[in-house]
Every structure is written in structure tokens, then in C-alpha cells.
Amino acid sequence: MSKSLLVTGGAGFIASNFIHYMMQRHPDYQIINIDKLTYAGSEANVQENTASSGNYQFIKGDIADEQLVNNIFTEYDIDGVIHFAAESHVDRSINDAKAFIESNVLGTIVLLQAARDTWEKTGELSTRRFHQISTDEVYGALDLETNEKFNEQTPYDPRNPYSASKAGADMLVKSFGQTYGMNVVTSSSSNNYGPRQHPEKLIPTIISNALQGKPIPLYGDGKNVRDWLYVEDHCRAIDLIFHEGKALEKYNIGGGNERTNNELTRIICDILDHLKPEQHSHKSLITYIGDRKGHDRRYAVDDSKIRNTLGWKPLTVFNNGLNKTVEWYVDQWEKAPL
Numbered sequence: 001m002s003k004s005l006l007v008t009g010g011a012g013f014i015a016s017n018f019i020h021y022m023m024q025r026h027p028d029y030q031i032i033n034i035d036k037l038t039y040a041g042s043e044a045n046v047q048e049n050t051a052s053s054g055n056y057q058f059i060k061g062d063i064a065d066e067q068l069v070n071n072i073f074t075e076y077d078i079d080g081v082i083h084f085a086a087e088s089h090v091d092r093s094i095n096d097a098k099a100f101i102e103s104n105v106l107g108t109i110v111l112l113q114a115a116r117d118t119w120e121k122t123g124e125l126s127t128r129r130f131h132q133i134s135t136d137e138v139y140g141a142l143d144l145e146t147n148e149k150f151n152e153q154t155p156y157d158p159r160n161p162y163s164a165s166k167a168g169a170d171m172l173v174k175s176f177g178q179t180y181g182m183n184v185v186t187s188s189s190s191n192n193y194g195p196r197q198h199p200e201k202l203i204p205t206i207i208s209n210a211l212q213g214k215p216i217p218l219y220g221d222g223k224n225v226r227d228w229l230y231v232e233d234h235c236r237a238i239d240l241i242f243h244e245g246k247a248l249e250k251y252n253i254g255g256g257n258e259r260t261n262n263e264l265t266r267i268i269c270d271i272l273d274h275l276k277p278e279q280h281s282h283k284s285l286i287t288y289i290g291d292r293k294g295h296d297r298r299y300a301v302d303d304s305k306i307r308n309t310l311g312w313k314p315l316t317v318f319n320n321g322l323n324k325t326v327e328w329y330v331d332q333w334e335k336a337p338l
């Protein structure tokens with residue numbers, strides 16, 4: 001059945017990939033994308049596939065703007081919300097967390113209330129769906145020395161202002177399920193990689209600095225571990241959870257690719273050495289700098305619930321995904337060097 005989906009933050013990294021994915025997977029769906037176009041969002045991220053589509057609508061605006069969000073719910077018959085919009089960069093939250101509270105906490109409550117009020121009136125509060133896109137960072141950090149992973153029962157223990165704001169938003173979403181019987185679901189994923197990520201994040205930083213012959217900055221000893229998930233595998237998981245996940249439940253999504261930042265950086269440098277043999281040795285650019293404050297040591301996700309109950313698993317082999325990713329950034333770089 002065709003649906004109208006409100007996607008928030010669709011000009012950012014993951015949600016723009018999600019819109020591309022959904023337009024191919026469900027071409028009959030209408031997608032309404034609300035995005036404030038902060039420094040992290042770019043309309044160019046979504047223009048490629050949506051330009052000629054009659055099923056796509058872009059609204060430039062803030063999810064914390066109550067009047068705008070209420071108007072969207074009045075104007076469109078929204079079947080479901082997939083809520084990505086957020087301030088997403090840990091380092092920025094350490095410098096100044098105010099925007100994180102405004103977008104991630106206040107923005108989420110504005111969306112929840114508009115959805116609740118609209119769907120309550122039509123008697124569809126328990127059938128229409130609000131899907132919260134969350135992060136493995138809400139669980140805190142793991143030690144390097146253990147094999148432990150975050151599962152859905154792991155208590156929340158956010159350790160930086162970004163993850164605290166996401167944890168707050170997740171709690172509000174859960175409370176709307178408990179208090180009003182709203183059909184909410186939450187998914188928490190590990191670190192995504194792929195095309196269209198903002199250059200402030202680790203992988204685009206490595207590639208862009210390497211291409212420019214600039215130092216590749218690694219925080220601390222470079223031994224921090226992240227569990228890398230190809231963004232398209234994440235999009236497939238979200239599609240499945242949105243349609244088939246159980247109300248009030250939470251699903252973890254992992255890549256099964258734990259790598260230290262040192263390992264990851266060296267793999268990317270090897271790919272670049274192969275693609276750009278005429279350039280300097282890329283590894284020689286690796287430079288250790290001061291550590292991130294409160295730097296979480298390791299994230300790792302146990303995704304057996306989504307594998308066992310919904311039949312999802314990541315399909316992208318890490319080296320293939322990284323090769324595709326590096327090629328995409330090199331191609332962008334060649335079209336428009338910074």
C-alpha cells in the first residue's frame with residue numbers, strides 16, 4: 001500500500017541515502033523531507049534522484065518550529081515519521097551543546113506532539129508509526145579488553161552531550177508509546193560509512209586530507225574501536241523495522257566490522273595508494289593529536305535481535321564497502337576540489 005512518509009533531516013548523510021533507497025524500493029511512496037539545512041545538510045545530497053519525482057517534497061525548516069510542524073501534519077496525510085534530524089557530531093557537542101538540546105530533544109518532542117495530536121483525532125495513534133533513529137552511543141562505552149557488545153537490554157549510559165541528547169530523545173519517544181499508546185519504534189545503529197557524509201567525520205576527513213597531502217589527525221593513541229556499518233545496509237534495516245518491527249520495541253543494528261581507528265585509517269590509505277599511486281605515501285600523513293575529551297573507547301553492537309526476528313543482516317563486505325566509499329569521495333574531489 002502506498003504511504004506518505006515524513007522523513008526528518010533528509011538532506012544529511014544517512015537520511016539522504018535513505019531517501020535514495022526508498023525511492024527505488026517503494027517508488028509509489030510520497031516522501032516529505034523536512035530539513036533545516038544546517039551546516040551539515042545539503043539539498044544536493046537528495047537532488048539527484050528526486051528532481052523529477054512527483055512523489056517528493058522538500059520543506060526547508062526546523063523540526064523544533066511547532067507551527068511549521070503542525071502545518072505539515074495538517075497539509076499532508078502522514079502515515080509515518082522516520083526521524084533522523086539531529087545535530088550529530090560529538091566534537092561539536094563537547095564545544096557547545098545548546099543546539100543539540102534544541103534539535104535533538106526539543107525537535108523530537110515537537111514532532112511527537114504533532115503526530116500524537118493528529119493521529120489521536122483520526123483514531124490512528126496505534127496504527128500510524130513514529131520511528132526514532134538512534135545511536136549505539138546511548139549505551140556508553142565498552143572496554144577494549146572484553147568481547148562484550150551492546151544489546152537492547154544494555155542500560156543507557158550516555159557519556160557525551162551528543163549521546164545524552166539522543167538518549168533524552170529516545171526516552172521521550174518511549175514515553176509516548178507508554179503514555180498515549182502511540183505506535184513507536186526505535187533503532188540504534190553503529191557508525192555508518194558511505195557516500196554523502198559530512199567532511200567533519202573521521203572517514204571523509206581521512207580521505208579529504210590524504211588527497212590534499214594534509215596531516216590525517218587521529219585522536220589519542222588511535223586505538224579506539226568503532227563498529228562500521230555500510231549506510232545502505234542501515235537503510236535496508238530501517239525500511240524493515242519501520243514496516244515490520246514491533247511497536248514499543250528497540251532494535252540494534254551493527255556492521256560486524258570492529259576496527260581501531262588506526263586499522264581503519266591504514267586500510268583507507270592502502271586504497272588511496274592503489275587509486276592514486278602518483279601521490280605521496282598516504283600513511284606518512286597520519287598524525288596523532290590530542291584526544292577527544294571523554295573519548296568513548298569502544299562501541300560494538302549485538303544485532304542478533306533484528307537478525308533473528310526480522311531476518312536482516314548486513315550484506316556489504318567491509319573492504320568492498322570501503323572501496324566504493326573511497327572511490328565516491330575521490331570522484332567528488334575530482335569534480336570539485338575543496
Ligand SMILES: NC(=O)c1ccc[n+]([C@@H]2O[C@H](COP(=O)([O-])OP(=O)(O)OC[C@H]3O[C@@H](n4cnc5c(N)ncnc54)[C@H](O)[C@@H]3O)[C@@H](O)[C@H]2O)c1
Pocket residue numbers: 008009010011012013014015034035036037038039040041042061062063064083084085086087088089102103107133134135136166188189190191192193197198
Ligand atoms: N552517522 C552515524 O554514524 C550515525 C550512527 C547512528 C545513528 N545516527 C543518527 O542518525 C541520524 C542522522 O545522522 P547523520 O550522520 O546522517 O547526520 P547529519 O549531521 O549528516 O545530518 C543531519 C541532518 O539533520 C538536519 N537537521 C539538524 N537539525 C535540524 C532541525 N532542528 N530541523 C531540521 N533539520 C535538522 C541537518 O540539516 C542535516 O541535514 C541522527 O539522528 C544520528 O543521531 C548516526
Ligand SMILES: Cc1cn([C@H]2C[C@H](O)[C@@H](COP(=O)(O)OP(=O)(O)O[C@H]3O[C@H](CO)[C@@H](O)[C@H](O)[C@H]3O)O2)c(=O)[nH]c1=O
Pocket residue numbers: 088089090091134135136137189190191192200201202203205217218219224225226261292299
Ligand atoms: C573526526 C575525527 C574522529 N576521530 C576518531 C573519534 C572516534 O573514535 C572515531 C570516529 O569519530 P566520528 O567520525 O566523529 O564518529 P563518532 O564520534 O564515533 O560518532 C559517529 O557515530 C555514532 C554512532 O556510533 C553516531 O551516533 C554519530 O552521530 C556519528 O558522528 O574517530 C579521530 O581520531 N580524528 C578525527 O579527526
